[in-house]
Amino acid sequence: KQEVTQIPAALSVPEGENLVLNCSFTDSAIYNLQWFRQDPGKGLTSLLLIQSSQREQTSGRLNASLDKSSGRSTLYIAASQPGDSATYLCAVMNSGAGSYQLTFGKGTKLSVIP
């Protein structure tokens, strides 16, 4: 059964700092990995999608990497802003057991201090 772990559970940084969020998964049989942002009481906003054949994806100040063989992904946020404060969720789409289903981590709650 796929398990997704996100470390740290919470992170607080001063505005302007670069930061890295980590995601690890136990089963490398995946179609893709997706990073989401969730604001309190809201749904999920898709940030980046990395296909299993890709190594990284970039969107603005965000860069996500994927190392499928080691079961790891990182989300890099450059020049953090208070508006980046939210919970960031990592999810893998399984291609083995539970095919096409998303397995989520518990998220990293990010606070960017002005």
Place this chain on the structure above:
Amino acid sequence: GAVVSQHPSWVICKSGTSVKIECRSLDFQATTMFWYRQFPKQSLMLMATSNEGSKATYEQGVEKDKFLINHASLTLSTLTVTSAHPEDSSFYICSARAGGLNTEAFFGQGTRLTVV
């Protein structure tokens, strides 16, 4: 990206009543939609996969008679929580994929259900 709209965003109901939550894909057709439940500070847990024109596929431990799913069209899936109890209070989120099953997932805004 594609837009998934969920309604209502919050609802309060009395124990024993039923509540319907709608999930619509606004700018694409979705043959498959997914319903999740999220507890505070926890991951999203898949409840069921909603298939247009056929029965939903429920995950282990999810009561299909309590959580009725109907996927009547390619743009609408509904989740009805029947005979709601306080323990059904939670955050429910739907999701759909604009392309094939292994493409990017888009989520609705979520529905906060409180049963009193």
